[in-house]
Amino acid sequence: MADQLPETLGPLLREAQARLAAAAIDDPALDARLIVEHFSGTTRTQAIADPERKIDESTIAAIFDALRRRAGGEPVHRILGYREFYGLRLSVSPETLEPRPDTETLVEAMLPFVRAVAVQEGECRILDLGTGTGAIALALLSAVPAAIATGVDMSAGALATAGRNARQLGLAGRFTALQSDWFEKVSGRYHVIAANPPYIPSEDIGNLQDEVRNFDPHLALDGGADGLNPYRIIAAEAARFLETDGRIAVEIGHTQHDEVSGIFAAAGYMPGGAFRDLGGNDRVIVFERTKP
Numbered sequence: 001m002a003d004q005l006p007e008t009l010g011p012l013l014r015e016a017q018a019r020l021a022a023a024a025i026d027d028p029a030l031d032a033r034l035i036v037e038h039f040s041g042t043t044r045t046q047a048i049a050d051p052e053r054k055i056d057e058s059t060i061a062a063i064f065d066a067l068r069r070r071a072g073g074e075p076v077h078r079i080l081g082y083r084e085f086y087g088l089r090l091s092v093s094p095e096t097l098e099p100r101p102d103t104e105t106l107v108e109a110m111l112p113f114v115r116a117v118a119v120q121e122g123e124c125r126i127l128d129l130g131t132g133t134g135a136i137a138l139a140l141l142s143a144v145p146a147a148i149a150t151g152v153d154m155s156a157g158a159l160a161t162a163g164r165n166a167r168q169l170g171l172a173g174r175f176t177a178l179q180s181d182w183f184e185k186v187s188g189r190y191h192v193i194a195a196n197p198p199y200i201p202s203e204d205i206g207n208l209q210d211e212v213r214n215f216d217p218h219l220a221l222d223g224g225a226d227g228l229n230p231y232r233i234i235a236a237e238a239a240r241f242l243e244t245d246g247r248i249a250v251e252i253g254h255t256q257h258d259e260v261s262g263i264f265a266a267a268g269y270m271p272g273g274a275f276r277d278l279g280g281n282d283r284v285i286v287f288e289r290t291k292p
């Protein structure tokens with residue numbers, strides 16, 4: 001079957017796109033290009049300048065297999081094994097959520113504070129709860145050399161991926177991976193507690209898009225009966241781990257602004273900013289401790 005794919009770059013790209021279009025994939029041109037470029041090690045410029053470039057047999061076989069998986073509904077970045085987040089290439093694994101562009105909102109929201117603390121204190125300590133690929137922590141570390149971070153997750157597989165990402169990005173010296181049920185094994189105090197926790201109500205998981213429901217780990221999605229359990233835990237326990245003038249930043253589902261604000265207000269926090277994602281949806285809330 002693999003040998004039915006064209007052996008030269010230009011025709012191969014066209015055939016890959018046609019196969020994904022026939023499988024009703026949303027953006028067949030983009031995904032065909034990502035797959036062909038990744039497995040063949042070629043660039044867009046080479047496809048234009050050298051469409052007759054020969055692609056070897058084993059590469060064609062790998063592309064054939066990737067197209068089959070994509071046509072079967074597997075997300076393209078799971079097939080490639082990585083996704084870009086805040087300009088960083090992060091490996092993904094079956095145990096990690098694919099980091100989403102929406103989560104870059106949290107990084108942008110916290111960056112000025114992380115920079116300011118780093119200048120004033122000489123370092124900024126960050127706790128990233130539910131770190132997954134390490135996306136939030138590693139993005140902040142890459143932007144602020146005086147920051148250090150602990151990435152917490154329940155999943156040993158996710159933490160292995162986060163650790164690998166930290167090493168690949170040269171950030172391992174400032175990143176610690178900690179297996180813990182939220183704060184259970186956490187010690188010390190942090191200037192920033194960041195979390196993109198699971199926030200989908202349990203009974204809504206079945207209604208998610210196939211690509212999310214079938215491929216993102218449910219531990220990364222399921223926020224309990226009303227989707228708010230992790231926020232209750234974080235709001236109730238964060239005080240022992242937060243520096244006096246520290247900040248908590250949480251990603252939220254786009255309908256959860258008022259409920260999450262209420263949970264943190266009841267635990268003694270006031271809002272320090274609310275941020276929307278590029279689609280205009282409520283996405284991140286920052287909290288500070290209420291002054292006595």
Ligand SMILES: C[S@@+](CC[C@H](N)C(=O)[O-])C[C@H]1O[C@@H](n2cnc3c(N)ncnc32)[C@H](O)[C@@H]1O
Nearest residue numbers: 099130131132153154181182196197198219220
């Ligand atoms: C929505 S994902 C976020 C991953 C990553 N921070 C990101 O933004 O791409 C939530 C993460 O929380 C982790 N998690 C779920 N329950 C947890 C718990 N009780 N304690 C610690 N981590 C947990 C999941 O394994 C998952 O990696």
